[in-house]
Amino acid sequence: MKALILVGGYGTRLRPLTLSRPKPLVEFANKPMLMHQIEALLEAGVTQVVLAVSYRAEQMESELRAETDKLGITLTFSHETEPLGTAGPLALAKDILAAGDEPFFVLNSDVICDFPFKEMVDFHKAHGKEGTIVVTKVEEPSKYGVVVYNDQGRIEKFVEKPTEFVSNKINAGMYIFNPSIMKRIELRPMSIEKEVFPCMANDAELFAYELQGFWMDVGQPKDFITGTSLYLKSVREKNPSMLYTGPGAVGNSLVDPTAVIGANCRIGPNVTIGPGVVIEDGVCVKRCTILRDATIKSHSWLDSCIVGWKCVVGRWVRLENVTVLGEDVIVKDEIYINGGKVLPHKAISDSVPEPQIIM
Amino acid sequence: MLVKAVILIGGNQKGTRFRPLSLDLPKPLFAVAGFPIIQHHIEACVQIPFLKEIIILGYYGVSEMSQFVGEMVQLYKINIRYLQEFEPLGTAGGLYHFRDQIRCGNPDFFFVLNGDVCADFPLIEMLEFHKTHRETQKAIVTLMATEATRQQSLIYGCIIENKENNTLEHYVEKPSTFISTLVNCGVYIFSPEVFHQMANIFNKKQMDFYNVENGSSIEREALYLEKEILMPLAGTGKALVYQTVKWWSQLKTPGAAIYANRHYLNLFRERRPERLAKSVQPTIIGDVYIHATANVHPTAVLGPNVSIGAHATIGYGTRIKESIVLAHSRILDHSLVLYSIIGANSEIGCWTRVEGTPCDPNPDKPFAKMENAPLFNDEGRLNPSITILGNNVTIPSEVIVRNSIVLPHKELTRSYNNEIIL
Numbered sequence: 001m002k003a004l005i006l007v008g009g010y011g012t013r014l015r016p017l018t019l020s021r022p023k024p025l026v027e028f029a030n031k032p033m034l035m036h037q038i039e040a041l042l043e044a045g046v047t048q049v050v051l052a053v054s055y056r057a058e059q060m061e062s063e064l065r066a067e068t069d070k071l072g073i074t075l076t077f078s079h080e081t082e083p084l085g086t087a088g089p090l091a092l093a094k095d096i097l098a099a100g101d102e103p104f105f106v107l108n109s110d111v112i113c114d115f116p117f118k119e120m121v122d123f124h125k126a127h128g129k130e131g132t133i134v135v136t137k138v139e140e141p142s143k144y145g146v147v148v149y150n151d152q153g154r155i156e157k158f159v160e161k162p163t164e165f166v167s168n169k170i171n172a173g174m175y176i177f178n179p180s181i182m183k184r185i186e187l188r189p190m191s192i193e194k195e196v197f198p199c200m201a202n203d204a205e206l207f208a209y210e211l212q213g214f215w216m217d218v219g220q221p222k223d224f225i226t227g228t229s230l231y232l233k234s235v236r237e238k239n240p241s242m243l244y245t246g247p248g249a250v251g252n253s254l255v256d257p258t259a260v261i262g263a264n265c266r267i268g269p270n271v272t273i274g275p276g277v278v279i280e281d282g283v284c285v286k287r288c289t290i291l292r293d294a295t296i297k298s299h300s301w302l303d304s305c306i307v308g309w310k311c312v313v314g315r316w317v318r319l320e321n322v323t324v325l326g327e328d329v330i331v332k333d334e335i336y337i338n339g340g341k342v343l344p345h346k347a348i349s350d351s352v353p354e355p356q357i358i359m
Numbered sequence: 360m361l362v363k364a365v366i367l368i369g370g371n372q373k374g375t376r377f378r379p380l381s382l383d384l385p386k387p388l389f390a391v392a393g394f395p396i397i398q399h400h401i402e403a404c405v406q407i408p409f410l411k412e413i414i415i416l417g418y419y420g421v422s423e424m425s426q427f428v429g430e431m432v433q434l435y436k437i438n439i440r441y442l443q444e445f446e447p448l449g450t451a452g453g454l455y456h457f458r459d460q461i462r463c464g465n466p467d468f469f470f471v472l473n474g475d476v477c478a479d480f481p482l483i484e485m486l487e488f489h490k491t492h493r494e495t496q497k498a499i500v501t502l503m504a505t506e507a508t509r510q511q512s513l514i515y516g517c518i519i520e521n522k523e524n525n526t527l528e529h530y531v532e533k534p535s536t537f538i539s540t541l542v543n544c545g546v547y548i549f550s551p552e553v554f555h556q557m558a559n560i561f562n563k564k565q566m567d568f569y570n571v572e573n574g575s576s577i578e579r580e581a582l583y584l585e586k587e588i589l590m591p592l593a594g595t596g597k598a599l600v601y602q603t604v605k606w607w608s609q610l611k612t613p614g615a616a617i618y619a620n621r622h623y624l625n626l627f628r629e630r631r632p633e634r635l636a637k638s639v640q641p642t643i644i645g646d647v648y649i650h651a652t653a654n655v656h657p658t659a660v661l662g663p664n665v666s667i668g669a670h671a672t673i674g675y676g677t678r679i680k681e682s683i684v685l686a687h688s689r690i691l692d693h694s695l696v697l698y699s700i701i702g703a704n705s706e707i708g709c710w711t712r713v714e715g716t717p718c719d720p721n722p723d724k725p726f727a728k729m730e731n732a733p734l735f736n737d738e739g740r741l742n743p744s745i746t747i748l749g750n751n752v753t754i755p756s757e758v759i760v761r762n763s764i765v766l767p768h769k770e771l772t773r774s775y776n777n778e779i780i781l
Contacts, residue, residue, distance in 0.1 A: 264675070264692075282676040282693045284710045284757065299676040299693040301710040301757060316678045316695040318712050318759060334678065334695060336712060336759065351714075353761065353776070 001121075002048045003041050003105035004078075004093055005034065006086060009054050013220040016326030016343045017291075017308055022060040024051070024109060027291060028218060029231050029272050030254050035067060037107055037115065042071055044117030046105065049073055050096055052089035054080040087192035090177075091185045098179035106192075108173030110219035112227045114234055115174070116211060123209045124176045127153065130205035131177045133197070135169040136215040144170040145193065149208040155201045158193070169208065172215050221324045221341075225287055225304055229270040244268070250286075262298070280315075297333070308344065321355065360409040362486070363466045365454060366400050368474035370418030370447060376611050379749035379766045380700065385419045387474045388427055390685060391616050392623035393634065393648035393666045395427060399623055400472050403480035405435045407470070412438040414461060416453045417474070418446065449581035451588055455557045456580065462551055471584075473545030477619040478607035479626055480546065488601045489548045492525060499553045500592065501599040502527065503546035505607050506726040509537055516543035516585050519593075520600040527598035532585045540726065541600070543585070544607050553588070560587050608729055613700055613747045613764075614718040615729055620683050621664040624648060636661070641673070650686070668703070681717065691756070699746040702767065707748075708756030715745030716762050734779075741777045 011023030018026065024034035038049055049068065053060075061077055068075040078093045090097065090106065097104045103124055105117065116134065124132040133155070135147050145160040146167040159166050171193060184196050200206040214234060216227035232252035235242055244255040244267060251269020255261065259273045262281035267273070271285050276293040279285070283296050287304045290296065294307045300317040306324045307313060313325075314333035323337045326344035331337065335348055339355030342348060346358055368387040377386045387397040394402075397415065404413050415428065424441040431439045442460060444453045454461065454471065461469055468489065470482060481503075489501040504518050517538040519529035531538050561582060568579050582588070592598040606622050608615060624646035627634045636649040641656065645663025649655060655673040665679050668686035673679065675692040682696045685703040690696060694707050698715035707713055720727040736742050746760055749767030754760055758774040765771065765780045 284693065299678065299695075299710075301693070301712070303757075316693075316712075318695075320759075334680070334697065336714065336761075 001044070001046045001102055001104060002050070002097055002099075003046045003107065004050045004052060004090060004097060005037060005107045005109050006089060007034070007051050007053045007109045009083060011219070014224065016324060016341055017221075017306065020309065020327035020344050022057045023219075025060055025063055027272075027274060027289075028112060028224065029228060029235075029289075030256055030274055032064075032067070033112075033218070034064065034109060036112060037109070038068060038071070038073060040115035040117055041105065042073055044115075044121065046117070047073055048076070048096065050076045050078050050093045052078045052080065052084075052093065054083045083189060084187075085189045085191050087185050087190035087196050088188055090182065090192070091187040091190075094182055098182050101179060103176050103178050106175040106177060108217075110217050111173045111215065112218050112231055113172070113211060113215040114213040114238075116209070120174070120176050120209055123153075123207070127207045129154075129178075129207055130180055130203075131175060131197075131200055132207045132209050134172040134174040134211050135208045136172040136211040137168050138170050139168075141165070141168045141170065146170055147208055153207045153209065154204060155197075155206045155208050157201060158198060169210070172211050173217070221306055222322050224306065225270075225289065225322065228272060228289055229287060232270055232272070244271075244273075274309075361464055361466045362407055362410045362468050362470070363412045363414065363461060363464075364400075364404040364407070364410060364470040364472065365414045365416055365461060366397050366404075366472050366474050367450065367453065368397060368415055368417035368419065370444070372418075372447060377613060377616075379747060379764060380613055380616070380702065382767055383703075383750045385417075385423050387415075387417070387419075388424075389616065390666065390668060391477070391610075391619045391683065392627065393650060393668070394623075396477065396610060396619075397474050398431065399477060400474065400480070401431055401435060401439070403478075403482050404470065404472075405437055407482050407486060410437070411464065411466070412440070414457070415439065415441045415474075416444065416457065417441070418444040418448075418453075447581070449583045451557060451582035451584035452580050454584075455554065455561055455582050458554050458557070462554065466551065468548050468550055471547045471549060475610050476545045476607065477610045477615075477623065478544065478546070478603075479605040479622070481603050481605050482546075485546070485548060485601045485603075488525075489599065492599050493550065497597060498526070498599045499550045499556070499597050500589070501548045501601050502589065503544040503607075504541050504600050504602050505544050505604070506602075507540055507542045508724055508727050509540055511728050511730075512537065512540050512542055516589075517541065518543055518600055520602070524596070525599050525601075526596045527589070527593045527600055530585070530590050530593040530598075532590075541602065543589075544603070545609075547584075556588060556592070557582060612718075612729075614745050616683060616700060617664075617681060617698060617715075617717065617745050618719055618729055620666055621646070621681065624664055624666070644680075674709075685750075700748065702748045702750040702752055704751040705748045705753065707754045708758070710757045711754055712759040712761075713746055713748070713754065714759065714761045715747075716743035718744060741779065743777065 011018035025032045147169045148167045149155040214230035218224045218227035236252045244253040248265040253268040253271040255273040256275040258275045259277040261279045264282045266284040270287045273290045274292040278295040280298040282299040284301045288302045290307045291309045294311040296313045297315040302319045305319045308325045308327045310328045311325045313331045316334045318336045321339035323340045325342045328345045329342045330347040332349045336351040340352040342358045388395040428441045516532045518541045521528045636643045636647045641659040647662040648666040650669040652669045653667045653671040656675045659673045659677045664681045666683045670687045672689040679696045682699045684701045687704045688701045689706045691709045694711045696713045699713045743762040748765045751768045752765045753770040761776045763775045763778045
């Protein structure tokens with residue numbers, strides 16, 4: 001089977017991290033974001049993946065190719081010369097996707113969940129129509145476009161930001177289509193949600209598959225951190241031996257075996273610590289992602305933060321409230337950063353008591 | 360020769376700007392650099408040759424002061440007494456009321472020191488100055504004076520000095536327009552003849568009281584040193600001005616206590632180095648005072664300019680800088696305290712950050728003093744200041760308390776920023 005992953009642009013919502021690394025390569029739970037999807041696709045029998053990107057990034061292409069080669073997956077980059085939205089890229093990759101008569105996957109790249117790709121295929125084949133979209137339950141449907149469907153899952157309509165309750169199911173950004181969908185799509189900037197799905201629903205060709213378990217769009221730092229917590233909870237249920245159980249462990253955390261953790265620390269809950277990271281004595285980290293080769297010095301306290309690659313966080317530092325440190329940021333001793341977004345290669349020697357961007 | 364010293368400490372109705380630190384303890388007894396504020400005055404006084412007695416004058420209850428006075432007598436082996444005014448008598452009313460106590464033993468001179476200033480008091484030099492100049496000038500008082508900035512001078516007593524003979528030419532208390540950058544330090548030497556001057560003014564007040572209709576509105580016994588004694592002496596040649604360039608500051612606000620703490624610790628380095636902590640574990644940076652009974656973990660890092668009170672507990676991996684930690688307080692593991700005063704019996708949890716904003720003098724201006732900024736700015740918001748925890752305050756683990764004032768006996772449950780917590 002084949003899959004198209006909509007990577008899109010520069011990932012500006014995840015800046016300052018994406019100033020140093022393309023979004024698909026930013027590690028979520030110690031693994032490049034895109035690899036979570038690619039590995040799950042492989043398990044469902046996908047052998048060819050097309051990445052729809054609207055910019056060229058040599059680093060991303062070679063790094064990802066190295067990863068997918070190991071997995072035995074054929075990786076193709078489909079470059080848009082102008083952003084083609086969410087439907088246009090299908091037309092651009094038509095030759096690959098519609099080569100046979102097998103259905104293919106289309107995924108938004110920012111989504112993290114327990115990917116139900118096998119179940120999607122079964123469901124799709126069972127209803128026999130042109131498309132299946134995965135829907136997930138949300139608490140506040142009024143913020144989203146909701147999907148209304150019948151008991152069999154056949155989609156009746158889409159309601160954008162409903163003012164009164166019609167459904168609490170939203171599009172989860174994961175689809176499976178028959179190649180016949182291509183007749184609905186043109187090679188131009190086009191929205192699959194607005195221009196394609198309503199027609200398919202009218203034709204009774206679109207079904208909804210209800211996602212079990214967690215779902216999160218991790219395209220921005222706040223949701224990245226929340227998504228990590230949800231992901232780790234799912235690891236606890238499915239694969240608890242992966243989680244950190246060393247000294248100071250509290251709740252669910254992932255710690256790379258090459259990371260060094262000092263004495264009297266408290267690690268967790270909901271922390272991921274990447275390869276080569278050094279956590280000195282007496283550090284408390286909760287709800288944080290610490291990326292590769294960063295150092296956190298003694299007695300610092302970090303809550304709800306992302307610490308970029310090779311950062312050095314000094315002693316008695318307090319980072320909180322979705323502070324994001326770009327690559328190679330140095331935070332001097334005793335500094336307080338509240339909700340700061342710090343661009344790469346900065347040295348911070350004054351506290352940042354109110355949320356702001358540090359250029 | 361016989362010299363005495365009088366320290367004026369006021370009472371509970373005074374020193375309100377020092378709250379919440381003065382809520383449970385008379386402000387003069389608040390520990391700065393490990394020692395009560397007026398103990399620094401006493402230490403400066405006991406250096407004076409022929410000093411035979413120190414009188415502490417105020418209207419705090421005797422019971423509030425007696426233990427301190429007892430300790431001071433034992434420590435310095437000198438006569439020290441606390442005399443309580445029955446009601447607030449103004450800055451000179453107490454001196455006049457207790458004139459017999461001050462005059463007994465026929466002192467040649469007596470010092471008067473305001474209790475709410477802090478300084479590297481140059482008392483011996485000032486006495487020499489008074490003695491040499493008094494002969495020629497027939498002076499009965501010498502005022503200590505220091506330079507301030509033009510703008511800041513307006514909140515002090517301003518002095519114009521006759522440079523030829525060092526006499527007081529003109530004196531205005533808190534002028535509304537600029538008079539002079541030379542300001543009154545609240546430290547004086549008097550010859551006992553000053554009591555004649557006081558008697559004249561006092562008697563005139565009594566006359567007014569009986570002669571003026573509805574005279575009961577007149578404060579019969581109150582006398583004001585600056586307005587009623589110093590101002591009339593200006594231009595008579597009977598008042599001398601002794602100018603000092605040594606460190607001096609008012610000590611009216613808790614922010615000033617952090618500033619005074621730093622300077623007194625710095626003076627210890629010069630004069631009482633045995634009082635400063637020296638160790639590798641805990642790590643000491645700059646000037647730090649640790650009471651002998653305090654329990655500081657070897658991994659703590661303290662300083663510069665930190666005072667740790669009696670029986671305080673300073674935990675594993677803590678960091679304290681530019682702060683005063685009072686007796687019986689507990690700072691638990693990994694916590695950080697910056698520019699703060701931690702009241703007695705308070706507790707700060709683990710990985711907690713207690714942080715204030717210093718209000719130090721402008722380092723770019725010569726003679727700048729501390730800005731005594733009002734508590735609130737024009738928009739009604741709290742001005743950033745040092746963080747103050749009153750007595751017996753509990754701060755939970757992992758929170759931040761920043762630029763806030765916490766009143767005594769309070770248990771916080773979350774973080775605070777720029778707030779007064781009642």
